[in-house]
Amino acid sequence: MSALLGRAGPPVPEVARDIERACRDSGFFYVVGHGVPAALLDRLDTLSRRFFALPVAGKMDIAMRHGGAAWRGYFPLGAELTSGRPDRKEGLYFGAELGEDDPRVRAGLPLHGRNLFPAQVPELRTVVLDYLDALTATAQAVLRGVAVSLDLDADYFAHGYTADPTVLFRIFHYPPSPPDDDDWGVGEHTDYGLLTLLAQDDNGGLQVRTAGGWIDAPPIPDAFVCNIGDMLDRLTGGWYRSTPHRVRNLSGRDRLSFPFFFDPDFTAEVPPLPRRASGDADRGSRWDGQDLQAFSGTYGAYLINKVSHVFPQLRQAVRLPADG
Numbered sequence: 001m002s003a004l005l006g007r008a009g010p011p012v013p014e015v016a017r018d019i020e021r022a023c024r025d026s027g028f029f030y031v032v033g034h035g036v037p038a039a040l041l042d043r044l045d046t047l048s049r050r051f052f053a054l055p056v057a058g059k060m061d062i063a064m065r066h067g068g069a070a071w072r073g074y075f076p077l078g079a080e081l082t083s084g085r086p087d088r089k090e091g092l093y094f095g096a097e098l099g100e101d102d103p104r105v106r107a108g109l110p111l112h113g114r115n116l117f118p119a120q121v122p123e124l125r126t127v128v129l130d131y132l133d134a135l136t137a138t139a140q141a142v143l144r145g146v147a148v149s150l151d152l153d154a155d156y157f158a159h160g161y162t163a164d165p166t167v168l169f170r171i172f173h174y175p176p177s178p179p180d181d182d183d184w185g186v187g188e189h190t191d192y193g194l195l196t197l198l199a200q201d202d203n204g205g206l207q208v209r210t211a212g213g214w215i216d217a218p219p220i221p222d223a224f225v226c227n228i229g230d231m232l233d234r235l236t237g238g239w240y241r242s243t244p245h246r247v248r249n250l251s252g253r254d255r256l257s258f259p260f261f262f263d264p265d266f267t268a269e270v271p272p273l274p275r276r277a278s279g280d281a282d283r284g285s286r287w288d289g290q291d292l293q294a295f296s297g298t299y300g301a302y303l304i305n306k307v308s309h310v311f312p313q314l315r316q317a318v319r320l321p322a323d324g
């Protein structure tokens with residue numbers, strides 16, 4: 001998909017058709033030729049491994065409770081409940097780095113603020129911030145392709161939903177699962193926003209639910225796995241699918257993954273696109289029984305509700321009603 005990634009101008013029509021086919025089919029595709037330096041990813045991988053190798057007590061110096069409503073920092077093994085059960089992973093939560101004078105931070109919006117970086121691996125700060133910049137540009141480029149694939153102007157998203165995007169980034173460590181274990185590293189779920197760009201190491205373990213059943217999405221060198229989230233599903237009335245996926249690390253080694261979430265402006269409402277609102281009659285019900293057309297309100301409200309199911313403690317941090 002390198003043809004897409006000149007950072008300006010419309011993508012070539014063939015790429016847009018490839019995107020359409022992938023989004024109509026599995027909701028997943030690979031992005032290659034993206035221009036994100038391999039050396040940046042290598043460095044991110046090395047420094048992340050150095051962090052996860054620290055004693056838990058040291059990692060807890062930046063535990064998420066220190067991040068307050070910005071919801072940043074470290075969570076230990078078993079602290080995240082993707083499908084109602086503890087995940088077999090630990091991780092670091094990051095997002096766009098926003099200081100106290102940013103209007104969204106001033107307004108007290110949850111999930112906005114400063115990142116927490118580990119003092120023990122100080123180099124991680126620059127590398128994570130560089131990675132956020134690089135992936136933001138890549139995601140905008142992919143969204144140009146998505147826009148053209150929907151017969152919209154190439155800059156439809158950049159001028160609207162992602163002029164001020166919600167950017168979240170995570171680094172996950174999945175310890176090896178014993179072969180007879182039935183716990184998931186990440187339970188079945190869909191992603192919440194517009195699109196996710198996932199870098200994964202070479203251990204594998206990601207699976208995607210297609211019409212024909214669960215299939216592997218194996219690592220391909222220098223490629224990102226891209227999948228669309230609930231907001232593109234909602235915008236297109238189900239024409240494009242946010243597809244359930246899950247992870248189990250059966251490699252016997254430590255698996256790292258780096259999902260980057262590129263989502264609409266926190267304060268935007270995301271009504272269906274007029275021409276796509278009729279939806280997809282044959283698509284059947286969703287994995288979680290939810291009707292994506294049924295909610296009203298901002299993307300931020302949708303996101304907070306989702307995250308607070310995965311991390312019940314978020315309710316206290318942002319004082320949400322118990323029924324979300």
Ligand SMILES: O=C(O)CCC(=O)C(=O)O
Nearest residue numbers: 186191200206247257259
């Ligand atoms: O670790 C992975 O490969 C996928 C993670 C994921 O699906 C997520 O964080 O939403």
Ligand SMILES: [Fe+2]
Nearest residue numbers: 189190191245
């Ligand atoms: Fe996901």
